[in-house]
Amino acid sequence: MTFPVRIAPSILSADFARLGEEVRAISAAGADWIHVDVMDGHFVPNITIGPAVVKALRPHSDLPFDVHLMISPVDLYLEAFAEAGADILTVHPESGPHLHRTIQRIKALGKKAGVSLNPASPVELVAEVLGDIDLILVMSVNPGFGGQSFINPMVEKVRRLRAMIGDRPIHIEIDGGVTAATAPLVAQAGADVLVAGSAVFKGGSVSNTAPYGENIRAIRAAAEGARRAA
Numbered sequence: 001m002t003f004p005v006r007i008a009p010s011i012l013s014a015d016f017a018r019l020g021e022e023v024r025a026i027s028a029a030g031a032d033w034i035h036v037d038v039m040d041g042h043f044v045p046n047i048t049i050g051p052a053v054v055k056a057l058r059p060h061s062d063l064p065f066d067v068h069l070m071i072s073p074v075d076l077y078l079e080a081f082a083e084a085g086a087d088i089l090t091v092h093p094e095s096g097p098h099l100h101r102t103i104q105r106i107k108a109l110g111k112k113a114g115v116s117l118n119p120a121s122p123v124e125l126v127a128e129v130l131g132d133i134d135l136i137l138v139m140s141v142n143p144g145f146g147g148q149s150f151i152n153p154m155v156e157k158v159r160r161l162r163a164m165i166g167d168r169p170i171h172i173e174i175d176g177g178v179t180a181a182t183a184p185l186v187a188q189a190g191a192d193v194l195v196a197g198s199a200v201f202k203g204g205s206v207s208n209t210a211p212y213g214e215n216i217r218a219i220r221a222a223a224e225g226a227r228r229a230a
C-alpha cells in the first residue's frame, strides 16, 4: 500500500493571535492536512489548544484536521474534539489505561484513529491494534514543543513499522524536526505524512504568506525525490 506524500503543517508554529488566517494561508499554500497539537501541561510540559479553538478554526479550511492529542486522560475529550470538527484523532498509548477501548471510541465517533509513539516507545505498543487503526504517528522529537532537533534513530523505527504494517492501509506520520533535509530519510523509510511546524512557517507570516508555499513545496519535493530514488 503506497500513499502519496502528504504535508501536514503544525499550527503550533503559527501566529496564535491570527490562527484562522494562518489556517487559510497554509491551506492555500498547498498543505494536505492541518496538524493540530493539543497539549495539557500534564502529559506534556506545555499547554496549547482545546476543542473550542478547533471548532473556531473548522470553517477556515476544507482540509482534514489531524488532531494530535497529547493529553491524559484522553478518553474524556474524544467526543468534544470529534464534535469540534477533527477528522483524525491520534492518541498516545501512555495517555490511558486501555488503548484498544480508546481506539474503538474514536471509531464509534466516526473518526479515523491514530496511535502515536514517543521516541522511547517501542513499536510493539501498536502490534496488537494494527487491524483497528488508520495511522501511526512516530514522534521524532519528545512531544511538547516545536523547533526541536530530529532524533535520527526514528528513521529505523519508521522502517520497522512499515515492515510490520505490511499491506494494511495504515499511514505512517512523522512529527518533529521535519525539514527538507530530514524529509528524504523518513520518506524513503516509509513515512507518508510529514508534519512540519517551524519548517513550514519559517520566513513567513499572515502578511507575507509566500514562504509557506515555498517551504511546503521544498519539503514535498525532497520527500518525493527520495521515494523515486529508492
Ligand code: DX5
Pocket: 010, 012, 013, 035, 037, 068, 141, 142, 143, 144, 145, 146, 147, 148, 175, 176, 177, 178, 195, 196, 197, 198, 199
Ligand atoms: C511536538 C508536536 C509537533 C511540533 C512539530 O510535540 O507534536 O507537531 O509542532 O514542530 P517542528 O516541526 O517545529 O519540530
Ligand code: ZN
Pocket: 010, 035, 036, 037, 068, 175, 195
Ligand atoms: Zn504533533
